[in-house]
Amino acid sequence: xxxxxxxxxxxxxxxxxxxxxxxxxxxxxxxxxxxxxxxxxxxxxxxxxxxxxxxxxxxxxxxxxxxxxxxxxxxxxxxxxxxxxxxxxxxxxxxxxxxxxxxxxxxxxxxxxxxxxxxxxxxxxxxxxxxxxxxxxxxxxxxxxxxxxxxxxxxxxxxxxxxxxxxxxxxxxxxxxxxxxxxxxxxxxxxxxxxxxxxxxxxxxxxxxxxxxxxxxxxxxxxxxxxxxxxxxxxxxxxxxxxxxxxxxxxxxxxxxxxxxxxxxxxxxxxxxxxxxxxxxxxxxxxxxxxxxxxxxxxxxxxx
Amino acid sequence: xxxxxxxxxxxxxxxxxxxxxxxxxxxxxxxxxxxxxxxxxxxxxxxxxxxxxxxxxxxxxxxxxxxxxxxxxxxxxxxxxxxxxxxxxxxxxxxxxxxxxxxxxxxxxxxxxxxxxxxxxxxxxxxxxxxxxxxxxxxxxxxxxxxxxxxxxxxxxxxxxxxxxxxxxxxxxxxxxxxxxxxxxxxxxxxxxxxxxxxxxxxxxxxxxxxxxxxxxxxxxxxxxxxxxxxxxxxxxxxxxxxxxxxxxxxxxxxxxxxxxxxxxxxxxxxxxxxxxxxxxxxxxxxxxxxxxxxxxxxx
Amino acid sequence: xxxxxxxxxxxxxxxxxxxxxxxxxxxxxxxxxxxxxxxxxxxxxxxxxxxxxxxxxxxxxxxxxxxxxxxxxxxxxxxxxxxxxxxxxxxxxxxxxxxxxxxxxxxxxxxxxxxxxxxxxxxxxxxxxxxxxxxxxxxxxxxxxxxxxxxxxxxxxxxxxxxxxxxxxxxxxxxxxxxxxxxxxxxxxxxxxxxxxxxxxxxxxxxxxxxxxxxxxxxxxxxxxxxxxxxxxxxxxxxxxxxxxxxxxxxxxxxxxxxxxxxxxxxxxxxxxxxxxxxxxxxxxxxxxxxxxxxxxxxxxxxxxxxxxxxxxxxxxxxxxxxxxxx
Numbered sequence: 001x002x003x004x005x006x007x008x009x010x011x012x013x014x015x016x017x018x019x020x021x022x023x024x025x026x027x028x029x030x031x032x033x034x035x036x037x038x039x040x041x042x043x044x045x046x047x048x049x050x051x052x053x054x055x056x057x058x059x060x061x062x063x064x065x066x067x068x069x070x071x072x073x074x075x076x077x078x079x080x081x082x083x084x085x086x087x088x089x090x091x092x093x094x095x096x097x098x099x100x101x102x103x104x105x106x107x108x109x110x111x112x113x114x115x116x117x118x119x120x121x122x123x124x125x126x127x128x129x130x131x132x133x134x135x136x137x138x139x140x141x142x143x144x145x146x147x148x149x150x151x152x153x154x155x156x157x158x159x160x161x162x163x164x165x166x167x168x169x170x171x172x173x174x175x176x177x178x179x180x181x182x183x184x185x186x187x188x189x190x191x192x193x194x195x196x197x198x199x200x201x202x203x204x205x206x207x208x209x210x211x212x213x214x215x216x217x218x219x220x221x222x223x224x225x226x227x228x229x230x231x232x233x234x235x236x237x238x239x240x241x242x243x244x245x246x247x248x249x250x251x252x253x254x255x256x257x258x259x260x261x262x263x264x265x266x267x268x269x270x271x272x273x274x275x276x277x278x279x280x281x282x283x284x285x286x287x288x289x290x291x292x293x294x295x296x297x298x299x300x301x302x303x304x
Numbered sequence: 305x306x307x308x309x310x311x312x313x314x315x316x317x318x319x320x321x322x323x324x325x326x327x328x329x330x331x332x333x334x335x336x337x338x339x340x341x342x343x344x345x346x347x348x349x350x351x352x353x354x355x356x357x358x359x360x361x362x363x364x365x366x367x368x369x370x371x372x373x374x375x376x377x378x379x380x381x382x383x384x385x386x387x388x389x390x391x392x393x394x395x396x397x398x399x400x401x402x403x404x405x406x407x408x409x410x411x412x413x414x415x416x417x418x419x420x421x422x423x424x425x426x427x428x429x430x431x432x433x434x435x436x437x438x439x440x441x442x443x444x445x446x447x448x449x450x451x452x453x454x455x456x457x458x459x460x461x462x463x464x465x466x467x468x469x470x471x472x473x474x475x476x477x478x479x480x481x482x483x484x485x486x487x488x489x490x491x492x493x494x495x496x497x498x499x500x501x502x503x504x505x506x507x508x509x510x511x512x513x514x515x516x517x518x519x520x521x522x523x524x525x526x527x528x529x530x531x532x533x534x535x536x537x538x539x540x541x542x543x544x545x546x547x548x549x550x551x552x553x554x555x556x557x558x559x560x561x562x563x564x565x566x567x568x569x570x571x572x573x574x575x576x577x578x579x580x581x582x583x584x585x586x587x588x589x590x591x592x593x594x595x596x597x598x599x600x601x602x603x604x
Numbered sequence: 605x606x607x608x609x610x611x612x613x614x615x616x617x618x619x620x621x622x623x624x625x626x627x628x629x630x631x632x633x634x635x636x637x638x639x640x641x642x643x644x645x646x647x648x649x650x651x652x653x654x655x656x657x658x659x660x661x662x663x664x665x666x667x668x669x670x671x672x673x674x675x676x677x678x679x680x681x682x683x684x685x686x687x688x689x690x691x692x693x694x695x696x697x698x699x700x701x702x703x704x705x706x707x708x709x710x711x712x713x714x715x716x717x718x719x720x721x722x723x724x725x726x727x728x729x730x731x732x733x734x735x736x737x738x739x740x741x742x743x744x745x746x747x748x749x750x751x752x753x754x755x756x757x758x759x760x761x762x763x764x765x766x767x768x769x770x771x772x773x774x775x776x777x778x779x780x781x782x783x784x785x786x787x788x789x790x791x792x793x794x795x796x797x798x799x800x801x802x803x804x805x806x807x808x809x810x811x812x813x814x815x816x817x818x819x820x821x822x823x824x825x826x827x828x829x830x831x832x833x834x835x836x837x838x839x840x841x842x843x844x845x846x847x848x849x850x851x852x853x854x855x856x857x858x859x860x861x862x863x864x865x866x867x868x869x870x871x872x873x874x875x876x877x878x879x880x881x882x883x884x885x886x887x888x889x890x891x892x893x894x895x896x897x898x899x900x901x902x903x904x905x906x907x908x909x910x911x912x913x914x915x916x917x918x919x920x921x922x923x924x925x926x927x928x929x930x931x
Binding site for chain 3: 210
Binding site for chain 1: 440441443444446447448449450451452453455456457458459460532536539540543544545546556559560562563566567570573574576577580581584585588589
């Protein structure tokens with residue numbers, strides 16, 4: 001519990017930093033007053049508005065106001081949709097989470113068996129094939145993979161819809177697109193982690209007990225190999241979330257990523273801010289939970 | 305009591321040969337060789353683009369819209385890989401697109417490297433407040449998806465080639481900063497550096513003479529592999545409409561055009577994607593080979 | 605003489621490396637009798653650990669037994685199927701390792717790891733295995749056995765872990781226990797406790813022990829017979845008394861001279877110059893001759909065979925046979 005509190009405290013500077021970046025960038029975007037008033041407005045009118053918006057206050061004061069609004073969840077309205085930016089973002093969030101979870105499932109299903117297989121068949125043809133595939137998965141831009149999947153499975157075989165959200169069929173291609181890159185990274189990680197563990201003394205002990213090789217590998221080795229994999233997976237959450245931006249655009253998936261990309265293109269800054277914060281919080285929360293899972297997996301940490 | 309610990313079965317290997325036979329070792333590694341060839345080809349393609357391309361990459365030709373590649377019905381050798389929705393030659397655009405990929409990839413990495421080295425040195429060498437501030441900055445950058453950061457900056461500053469390089473360089477420097485910092489910390493404590501300091505050597509001299517040589521091989525390897533990631537990043541941002549803007553050509557941009565026509569004209573999106581994949585593969589292969597040869601202590 | 609539990613004949617093990625095949629064990633033959641404790645002694649690189657892994661059938665993937673036979677009672681192990689080998693491993697023959705720190709799996713409880721072989725070989729259910737495991741822990745001198753069952757390896761001291769390893773190895777009443785440097789990683793008082801434990805075990809059961817060590821002090825404490833290995837070969841075989849009283853091979857003499865004696869005050873211990881040659885650069889003739897005080901040009905040519913110097917006392921040296929043999 002104390003640990004959890006400590007990690008939560010550690011995220012504060014990160015969040016402050018993000019707010020600072022957004023604040024500085026917002027102030028660089030030019031004069032909000034000229035956007036809000038007609039061209040014919042007098043200098044006096046401009047000054048009044050500036051005062052009422054607090055734009056004449058010293059920058060630190062402005063920043064504190066900005067933080068205050070953030071804490072209240074007040075990011076302003078989207079000028080495109082004319083609604084509260086945060087509401088808009090929260091509406092889109094479930095779709096993104098659905099996609100992210102599906103992609104993670106795809107990545108896990110692909111990478112765990114392949115990673116283990118290539119480690120135990122080290123330097124074999126199979127290993128070469130799998131590691132080669134992993135490099136390819138890393139080299140392929142996800143949006144190209146997505147388009148190729150559309151070409152193959154939607155256009156040619158007509159198995160899955162081209163875009164949109166709704167049925168489970170809609171989810172398949174985006175999940176594979178987003179999951180493949182992560183699977184490539186995870187396969188490589190699981191392989192090297194397994195190789196390291198398989199060389200450990202306790203694996204020799206497990207074999208010397210007469211355990212079946214599958215038990216040695218899948219229980220004794222994998223349970224240990226999982227520890228570093230989970231840690232690095234935490235960092236993959238950022239990649240995963242970043243990947244949703246692109247995947248959602250390719251498949252017109254109505255999630256947060258697509259909303260953000262549109263908002264950036266339209267300079268709908270209220271939405272950009274709101275989406276940025278929600279994503280940042282999402283990433284930080286999943287990093288924290290990965291840290292907790294790590295602690296559950298490694299008994300050595302708990303008691304130290 | 306004599307303490308001889310029994311090691312695992314280990315056969316002493318011949319000592320690793322040094323720089324003299326780099327070429328021989330490159331020839332020995334098939335993927336390294338393949339990587340080098342790909343990198344060289346793409347570089348040549350970028351340099352000699354005006355001589356290689358058969359058409360002006362930006363010239364539209366409504367009469368020849370969506371011509372298929374030459375081996376399909378309706379295709380011809382004038383447009384070997386077909387044309388896009390505006391009748392622009394796909395092959396010529398791919399050839400010109402390599403310029404943007406390499407330019408952005410390399411200059412963003414150099415920028416990131418420069419920022420990273422300075423930050424890493426400040427944090428590692430001067431420590432204390434510098435270290436604290438810079439490392440918190442690094443943590444923050446690692447906590448948010450870099451593409452998110454790029455999007456915010458691009459939203460504010462508007463997309464352009466120079467912004468793109470700035471943004472890519474400005475978000476990926478943290479890797480170098482961490483590497484340089486940890487190396488600096490370990491080198492700083494060594495006796496010869498301590499004694500150089502004791503006799504009053506300038507910080508600048510210590511940094512140039514003792515610290516930089518220690519980070520150079522790690523830097524080369526990380527930088528090479530980051531060129532691969534940066535090329536993908538550039539393509540991704542251009543695909544999202546936030547990178548290279550028409551009439552400039554980028555592989556990512558070509559893909560976003562091709563996305564619309566995937567149902568009828570698959571070649572428009574397929575070939576630029578293939579170009580990205582092959583280029584990135586080449587850089588990764590070459591970088592992996594460099595890692596094996598230079599053998600820096602890189603923690604993943 | 606008692607019945608042989610294990611008979612190794614002409615065992616040859618090689619490893620595949622980047623530079624081709626490398627033999628680390630070359631024609632090793634010895635026998636372990638029932639209830640006997642046989643010590644295999646040698647420096648690191650002598651092939652003693654590889655021999656033990658070969659007996660267990662758990663050589664690393666790049667290693668293989670190329671020649672020779674391993675006879676456990678009347679069963680040939682070298683051509684046993686994987687499945688049949690598993691039934692012997694941890695059941696009839698079990699093993700404890702040098703590093704108790706790393707030999708136990710860090711993510712499983714002691715109880716889990718102790719129950720495993722019992723449920724596998726003795727076909728016990730979880731409860732039965734649990735109570736048997738507690739029994740085993742008590743028998744190796746762990747008094748708060750129930751508590752230890754729920755612990756993880758990192759929560760135990762090195763000595764405790766080695767006791768757990770011994771309990772685990774003995775849990776299925778093996779006929780042969782292979783102990784690879786069981787005390788090397790422990791500090792001196794714990795070493796003594798573990799050796800006492802092994803000695804008691806020897807007295808109480810018919811389990812044969814094959815102890816692998818570089819430490820002649822351990823040999824003197826526990827062994828009945830000794831096999832001395834050097835560079836993948838056996839260079840001397842003798843009973844423990846004969847070995848300490850009249851060592852034959854110059855290498856054995858060197859090892860004995862390098863042992864500290866309690867009452868001697870010496871500034872520096874004697875040590876054999878040089879190191880065990882790498883399998884890639886094996887000297888011709890007698891493999892020990894470059895380091896041997898008696899080595900000469902003749903030794904560089906002739907590879908001596910292991911022959912009787914006096915009854916069952918065997919040694920592999922041409923010099924000894926010619927000059928020093930006094931019956």
